[in-house]
Amino acid sequence: MNLFKRTPIAPLDYTRRLWMRAWMGGTLFFLYAPLIVLIAFSFNDSRRNIVWRGFTLKYYGKVLENDALMAALGNSLTIAFLATLFSILLGTLAAVMLWRFEFPGKAGVEGTMSLPIVVPEICMGVAMLVFFAKLDWPTDLPWPLNLSAITIAHITFCFPFVAMVVRARLASFNKEQEEAAKDLGASEWQAFRDVLLPHMKPGIVAGALLAFTLSLDDFVITFFTSGPNTITFPVKVYSMVRFSVTPEVNAASALLIFLTILLTSVALKLQDFTKATA
Amino acid sequence: MSDKPPVISIRNVTKRFGNMVAVDNVSIDILEGEFFVLLGPSGCGKTTLLRMVAGFELPTEGQILIGGQDMAGVPPNQRPINMVFQSYAVFPHMSVADNVAYGLKIAGVERSELRTRVDEALELVSLGGLGARMPDQLSGGQRQRVALARGLVMRPKVLLLDEPLSALDAKLRAQMQFELAELQDNVGITFVTVTHDQDEALSMACRIAVMNKGDVAQLAAPSDLYEYPANRFVADFIGSVNIFEGKLSVDEPERAVVDCPELGQVYLNHGVTGAHETTVWVAIRPEKITMLPVGQAKAKDSPEGSNVAHGQIKGMSYLGDITIYDIRLDSGRSIRVSRPNLSRWDQDEFQWDDKVSLCWHPSSPVVLLS
Numbered sequence: 060m061n062l063f064k065r066t067p068i069a070p071l072d073y074t075r076r077l078w079m080r081a082w083m084g085g086t087l088f089f090l091y092a093p094l095i096v097l098i099a100f101s102f103n104d105s106r107r108n109i110v111w112r113g114f115t116l117k118y119y120g121k122v123l124e125n126d127a128l129m130a131a132l133g134n135s136l137t138i139a140f141l142a143t144l145f146s147i148l149l150g151t152l153a154a155v156m157l158w159r160f161e162f163p164g165k166a167g168v169e170g171t172m173s174l175p176i177v178v179p180e181i182c183m184g185v186a187m188l189v190f191f192a193k194l195d196w197p198t199d200l201p202w203p204l205n206l207s208a209i210t211i212a213h214i215t216f217c218f219p220f221v222a223m224v225v226r227a228r229l230a231s232f233n234k235e236q237e238e239a240a241k242d243l244g245a246s247e248w249q250a251f252r253d254v255l256l257p258h259m260k261p262g263i264v265a266g267a268l269l270a271f272t273l274s275l276d277d278f279v280i281t282f283f284t285s286g287p288n289t290i291t292f293p294v295k296v297y298s299m300v301r302f303s304v305t306p307e308v309n310a311a312s313a314l315l316i317f318l319t320i321l322l323t324s325v326a327l328k329l330q331d332f333t334k335a336t337a
Numbered sequence: 338m339s340d341k342p343p344v345i346s347i348r349n350v351t352k353r354f355g356n357m358v359a360v361d362n363v364s365i366d367i368l369e370g371e372f373f374v375l376l377g378p379s380g381c382g383k384t385t386l387l388r389m390v391a392g393f394e395l396p397t398e399g400q401i402l403i404g405g406q407d408m409a410g411v412p413p414n415q416r417p418i419n420m421v422f423q424s425y426a427v428f429p430h431m432s433v434a435d436n437v438a439y440g441l442k443i444a445g446v447e448r449s450e451l452r453t454r455v456d457e458a459l460e461l462v463s464l465g466g467l468g469a470r471m472p473d474q475l476s477g478g479q480r481q482r483v484a485l486a487r488g489l490v491m492r493p494k495v496l497l498l499d500e501p502l503s504a505l506d507a508k509l510r511a512q513m514q515f516e517l518a519e520l521q522d523n524v525g526i527t528f529v530t531v532t533h534d535q536d537e538a539l540s541m542a543c544r545i546a547v548m549n550k551g552d553v554a555q556l557a558a559p560s561d562l563y564e565y566p567a568n569r570f571v572a573d574f575i576g577s578v579n580i581f582e583g584k585l586s587v588d589e590p591e592r593a594v595v596d597c598p599e600l601g602q603v604y605l606n607h608g609v610t611g612a613h614e615t616t617v618w619v620a621i622r623p624e625k626i627t628m629l630p631v632g633q634a635k636a637k638d639s640p641e642g643s644n645v646a647h648g649q650i651k652g653m654s655y656l657g658d659i660t661i662y663d664i665r666l667d668s669g670r671s672i673r674v675s676r677p678n679l680s681r682w683d684q685d686e687f688q689w690d691d692k693v694s695l696c697w698h699p700s701s702p703v704v705l706l707s
């Protein structure tokens with residue numbers, strides 16, 4: 060095995076030096092130990108989360124039977140779906156605009172568009188709260204409409220991510236391809252549909268997954284914009300923790316982690332694909 | 338050929354980008370069925386001119402007619418021409434057959450006709466049977482053939498090619514030069530090609546427009562460009578040449594003499610239409626100069642007539658088929674002479690620092706007035 064090779068360590072062979080390995084191990088430990096503990100104790104057969112009492116799946120069953128929690132999950136998924144849809148539209152169009160056109164104030168538009176990414180979430184949350192209060196946004200609408208405030212808030216911080224990913228993808232586009240399409244008789248729209256859109260697709264899909272996961276596990280901004288009837292999954296988990304940290308909370312969190320990991324890895328895979336075909 | 342109407346008529350076309358004049362009042366008629374080449378160094382405006390014909394740039398002034406119709410206000414997708422782009426611009430997400438079929442689909446060509454035409458076009462560029470491949474499974478040369486087929490399948494009046502061979506390696510480029518010329522001959526479509534490579538232009542073209550700084554320096558057939566360049570730019574750009582400045586001292590219908598301070602008197606067996614004592618330039622191609630060991634020239638009494646110069650070999654580069662000699666003349670100027678290696682020992686006849694005599698026929702030098 061490579062790790063125990065007896066050949067001398069080359070000057071740039073940092074990964075074979077002891078101090079480097081210790082450092083890496085420490086980093087990985089602090090990163091992942093809490094998550095591993097969380098997931099491990101979601102299988103703990105005990106009301107209290109302190110002592111290991113044996114393996115069980117019953118808290119996963121309990122989570123799935125918890126109607127309030129499932130309603131919150133439904134809300135979260137609905138919000139994430141809608142926010143993703145609008146983020147794709149807005150983000151893609153913004154990316155195409157910034158890529159294709161030169162106009163006065165372009166630098167300003169580019170800067171302000173990434174503002175939702177850099178502004179602290181707590182500020183965004185407070186800003187959204189004040190904004191919707193000032194507008195007197197109705198809170199007593201029937202079900203999907205009562206999620207509108209949260210959805211709008213989520214679109215605000217999700218679409219710049221889509222725009223960034225799509226813009227990066229567009230940088231590798233060969234404009235001669237679009238000209239070739241037009242040269243062969245395609246109209247502006249046909250050239251967009253047949254040449255530009257297929258090129259952007261991996262970027263759009265990656266951006267969409269990014270937007271979906273961001274929206275799904277957002278807590279801070281959602282906390283400020285949600286009402287008593289519009290609890291989302293992360294907010295619900297938070298309220299459960301305030302009473303006691305039971306394995307049920309662990310199980311719920313673990314589920315969210317699995318969902319996020321799944322979506323993120325799909326997004327990363329697609330970005331690899333993006334690079335490979337650029 | 339001259340009785341056919343021009344298929345493309347470029348009339349007094351000027352293109353400015355801000356203060357920069359890219360194309361300066363150019364007028365060219367391109368005839369039906371010819372292989373026309375726009376040749377020039379980078380930045381001479383040749384690509385801009387081509388893109389104006391394709392419709393991707395609009396002329397600032399002037400008119401472009403295709404098949405007798407004014408193209409002002411006609412967008413690229415409605416012009417009866419197609420273009421092969423420098424990057425080939427093959428659509429990476431479509432198969433070879435779908436690439437070639439794209440224009441026909443947009444035009445709404447019926448499915449059965451579409452299939453036969455696509456197959457024909459692929460056959461024409463020797464890509465038969467590769468229709469199902471994706472572009473990333475093709476070599477650079479094959480991708481270029483796809484781009485060619487994609488244009489040819491539309492049966493355009495004119496096919497425009499922007500630096501079609503620049504992305505290929507040297508061997509493939511030489512092969513494609515022949516193939517392109519043959520293909521053009523077969524399909525009978527007018528080809529207009531842009532290139533900066535003179536070999537490419539000379540080998541493929543019926544006529545060449547040499548461009549310099551937005552202007553057409555000369556428009557002629559390849560051999561005329563080489564043997565009868567109109568000015569110093571063309572003489573220097575096409576092939577290699579020795580240019581000497583001089584004054585016209587004798588100018589008769591059958592005879593002329595140019596006094597070149599760096600070369601001596603150059604005798605010509607034809608007249609030059611220029612005033613006495615005007616400054617002219619004499620251009621002599623390296624292969625039209627005969628080199629002899631210094632003693633022999635006198636013994637043979639200069640077989641090339643009265644044009645003789647003397648010098649010393651200061652550089653040699655052996656290229657296999659020819660050897661190029663750099664000779665320092667008695668005046669101190671260098672002159673380049675090339676000599677074919679007809680036998681296997683020819684390159685050994687001259688060595689560094691040998692004193693040599695150079696002679697050339699009075700018909701060989703070209704007198705340039707600008």
